[in-house]
Amino acid sequence: MDQENIKxxxxxxxxxxxxxxxxxxxxxxxxxxxxxxxxxxxxxPSFGKRLGLEFAxxxxxxxxxxxxxxxxxDKVVSLSAFECLEFIxxxxxxxxxxxxxxxxxxxxxxxxxxxxxxxLDAPGFEGDKIGAFLKYKFTEEYEKSEEK
Numbered sequence: 001m002d003q004e005n006i007k008x009x010x011x012x013x014x015x016x017x018x019x020x021x022x023x024x025x026x027x028x029x030x031x032x033x034x035x036x037x038x039x040x041x042x043x044x045p046s047f048g049k050r051l052g053l054e055f056a057x058x059x060x061x062x063x064x065x066x067x068x069x070x071x072x073x074d075k076v077v078s079l080s081a082f083e084c085l086e087f088i089x090x091x092x093x094x095x096x097x098x099x100x101x102x103x104x105x106x107x108x109x110x111x112x113x114x115x116x117x118x119x120l121d122a123p124g125f126e127g128d129k130i131g132a133f134l135k136y137k138f139t140e141e142y143e144k145s146e147e148k
Contacts, residue, residue, distance in 0.1 A: 005047070006047075006050060006051055006054050008020075009021050009024070009051055010051070010054055010055060010058055014059050014062050014065050015065075017055060017058070017059070018055070018065070018069070021048075021051045021052070021055055021080075022076075022077065022080060024047065024048045024051055025048050025051075025052070025076065025080045026076050027048070028046070028048055029076050029079070030076070030079050030080060030083060030111065031048055031049055031051075031052035031079075031080050031083040031084060031087075032049060032052075032083050033045060033046050033048075033049050035114075035115045035118065036112070036115045036116070036118055036119045037115050037117065037118020037119070038118070052080075052083060052084055052087055053087055055084055055087075056084055056087035056088045056090070056091050057091055059088075060088045060091045060092065063085065063088050063098065063100075063101060064100075066081050066084050066085045066088065067081075067085070067100075067101070067104060069081035069084075070082060070085070070104065070106050070130065071106070075109070075110075075111075078109055079109045079111055079112070082108070082109050082112060082130065085101065085130075085134070086134065086137075088101075089101065089134055089137070089138045092138075093138075094138055094139065094140060095138070095139055095140060097134065097135075097138045097139075101131065101134055102131045102132070102134060102135040102139075103131050104129070104130040104131035104134070105129060105130075105131060106129065106130050106131075107128050107129060107130070108127075108128055108129065108130055108133055113128065116133075119137075121137050122136050122137045125137075
């Protein structure tokens, strides 16, 4: 599916767009194509991942909506929200992520905790909270010993 198909899923309404995209993400139980520890020399991202990236670009300033989805009891919804929030952080860039994101007290989703040792962007992270993980990953000054 191409960019034109992506526009069928993402509108100006974040709630409608989330629900459209979630239908695709549920099929794979997440947005990402592979565990973060898996390295591939080359691959084409799936339609679901491209949807996640476009959703993050389109709604990066409405990140509070995604934070609320982290509280879902549905593991696919909360995992998708985590991965989408991580894409949003990449959209903001190192040292530019809104501080509110670093204060999220929720635990990192189990699936991510199992993959975290292989995350090349967060070597040595030993915490278990979403905010601390994203702070570790998206700030240069973060004291790596703070979460031990």
